[in-house]
Amino acid sequence: MIGTADELEVPTPHGPARVVLAVPAAVAGLLVLGHGAGGGIEAPDLLAAVGAAPGDVAVARVLQPYRVAGRRAPAPAAQLDEAWAAVLAELTRRFPGVPQVHGGRSSGARVACRGAVAADPAPAGVLALAFPLLAPARKDGTRADRSPEIDAVDAARIPVLAVSGDRDPFGVPPVAAHREVVVLRGDHSLRAKGPIRDAVGPWLAALFAR
Incomplete structure (x- = not known):
């Protein structure tokens, strides 16, 4: 995508989150992405997703407050969720009425x-x-089985694209009624940017075109 880049600090109940925001000249959609537990927003698969976004879609990469504070150990799930909700509220305020796709890698996907x-x-x-x-x-x-988290999205009839490596030790989500699954060569790190873009790009384009 082509556009201007900005960095925002968004207050949350657990400290500031940092949002790197790329905005095209005309915004027809918004893609919001979160990072993995011990990583950041420069992960290869997140950057591949950014590159796969249609040209009229703004992309926000969200760094959770614990990472902004310099900690690698993740915050409790409830704190992650509250910080994420605060960021979404701010982005919705900035982009009213614009359709959104939410996502992330690993912990961010959860x-x-x-x-x-x-x-x-x-x-x-x-x-x-x-x-x-x-x-x-x-x-x-x-x-522990984390399938209820992704199954709840399917139950809400929200389309999901799950992209996983065929050697991911944490497993691969199964196909479901409202869930597409793409399995690529690789492990949990998902470093194959080209195949990720090929999987994500058409899905995003079709979703935002609806």
Whole structure:
């Protein structure tokens, strides 16, 4: 996409979030992306999604407050969700009436899924990059199932595109009624920018064209 870039600091209940915002001359849509647990907004798959956005779609990459504060250990889920909601409210104020797609990678995908059902306005779709279907193993070897988070979006009839690596140790979401799944060669890091753009670009274009 071509446009101006800006960096915003958005107050949230848990400290400021940082938003890197690329805005085309005429805005017909908004793509909002969150990062993984210990990473940032420069992750290869997030940058590939930015590159896949249609030319008339603004893109906001959101750095959670704990990362702005310099911490790598993620905040509790409730805090992530509240900060995400605060950012969405500010972006909705800036882009009133513009259709939105929410998404992110790994932890950011989970946040986007949890927030999609409650968001006002509801997003036109959710982009789930490397959604971690299973949590890391506990000491007893069991792994928490995170499928209810992404299944709730399907139940709300919000379209989802899930893009995962075929060697992702955290699993791959299954296809569902309102969910497309693309499996690429790779692991949880999803570094193949070209294939990601090829998967995400047509989906975004079709979604924003509706």
